[in-house]
Amino acid sequence: MRMLIHGGSIFTDGSLFEHTNVRIDQEGWISEVGVGLEPVNDELVINAEGLTILPGLIDCHVHITFPGLPDPSGRVNMTAADAALIGARNAYETLLGGFTTVRSLGGLDNAEIALSRAQRAGIIAGARIIPAGRVICMTGGHSHFWGREIDGPDEARKAAREQLKAGAEVIKLIATGGILTEGVDPGQAELTESEMRAAVQVAHRAGKKAVAHAQGAEGIRNALEAGIDSIEHGIFLTEELIRHMVQHGTYLVPTLSAATKILEYGTAHGIPAYAVDKARRLAAIRQANIKNAIRSGVRIALGTDAGTPFNRHGENFNELALLVxxxxxxxQALNAATAQAADNIGLGHEIGRIQSGFRADMVLISGSMDEPFVRFKERIVYILQQGKMVRGLDG
Ligand SMILES: [Zn+2]
Structure with a gap:
């Protein structure tokens, strides 16, 4: 439907512009942005007086098929069909939370690739999904119970090619241990530099991004040397690694929500002790190093790791408050969830900004931009995805 959003302020590329109107065409693309646009013909006029028009928010790191159970080993009994059904609900909840696009960094049996296709075909309503499908890890490494285990550069290359063939739009590599796999150490390197380089090359030749789950310093270094596009988590970032990232424009996706929820709920709510212990041991280190990276000017893109224990889909906005x-x-936090997030996932030319020629993904919110983000979801008045009204008008 042709639409004119009238009377609000727009937020785009880190800045606010007052009294700016946005015109949306029949196919759901932004056709005009400017001051003093007047309605024409049969255009639907949305009165945005007192509202701020944000680009639809983007979460660069979720697990759309994960239900957020306290104990991730509960997923072992899930089938791909279970994962797809849970994912469909999660994608819808995510959209209602104002996030119109997510990058899903791994799950069971490529179910998230099927979900991505279903969303685009209009079979399900939900956030647009950029799927990794199965993560690529070393034999017995972090995420091995749902990842594709490989050893050596040849197998890494083959696994990355398999993922692209299956429809993955990003390649996820496991560079270090992690918190939610029992018996692995987040500080320890896992996939080698040469294994990751082989997979990164496959991704780049296909015009896709490659990202690394990377917590320990050696693994982060391996991933950076391999040419990775973004570091996920980055707990043990050193000064030297931070400098490297600033120089190369490598993104950091800190996923602060994940550990925050594990520590908030703890073993009392059924989170396994090994995970809570690791999260507790790393809390101060993470805080110091991520703050340092932010201060040093590393590019930040928002990611929650939603789907980890109690880190619920639809509450992705919590990460905004943590970034602040x-x-x-x-x-800047809003920019990390819009323009920077879009650039990070390689879609900076079509989403993440209120700009002519971009998809009309928008969230209209009430209140001042200085307000804390904890009440963000309650402030949402309208949500549009590709020009389609998801929330607003008739509730
Ligand atoms: Zn993750």
């Missing part, structure tokens, strides 16, 4: 707590200004 770690040193971003509120508008």
């Amino acid at each position: 707590e770690y040193g971003l200004e509120p508008l």
Whole structure:
């Protein structure tokens, strides 16, 4: 439907512009942005007086098929069909939370690739999904119970090619141990530099991004040397690694929500002790190093790791508040969830900005931009995805 959003302020590329109107064409693309646009013909006019028009938010790191159970080993009994059904609900909850696009970094049996296709075909309503499908890890490494285990560069290359063939739009590599796999150490390197380089090359030749779950310093270094596009988590980032990332423009996706929820709920709510212990041991280190990375000007893109224990789909906005707590200004946090997130996932030319020629993904919110983000979801008045009204008008 042709639409004119009238009377609000727009937020795009880190700045606010007052009294700016946005015109949306029949196919759901932004056709005009400017001051003083007047309605024509049969255009639907949305009165945005007092509202701020944000680009639809983007979460660069979720697990759309994970239900957020306290104990991730509960997933072992899930089938791909279970994962797809749970994922469909999660994608819808995510959309209602104002996130119109997510990058899903791994799950069971490529179910998230099927979900991505279903969303695009209009079979399900939900956030647009950029799927990794199965993660690529070393034999017995972090995430091995749902990942594709490989050893050596040849197998890494083959696994990355398999994922692309299956429809993956990003390649996820496991560079270090992690918190939610029993018996692995987040500080320890896993896939080698040469294994990751082989997979990164496959991704780049296909025009896709390659990202690394990377917590320990040696693994982060391996991933950076292999040419990775973004570091996920980055707990043990050193000064030297931070400098490397700033120089190369490598993104950091800190996923602060994940550990925050594990520590908030703890073993009392059924989270396994090994995970809570690791999260507790790493809390101060993470805080110091991520704050340092933010201060040093590393590019930050928002990611929650939603789907990990109690880290619920639809509450992705919590990460905005955490990013502010770690040193971003509120508008910078919003930029990390829009323009920067879009650039990070390689879609900076079509989403993440209120700009002519971009998809009309928008969230209209009430209140001042200085307000803390904890009440973000209650402030949402309208949500549009590709020009389609998801929330608003008739409730
Ligand atoms: Zn993750």
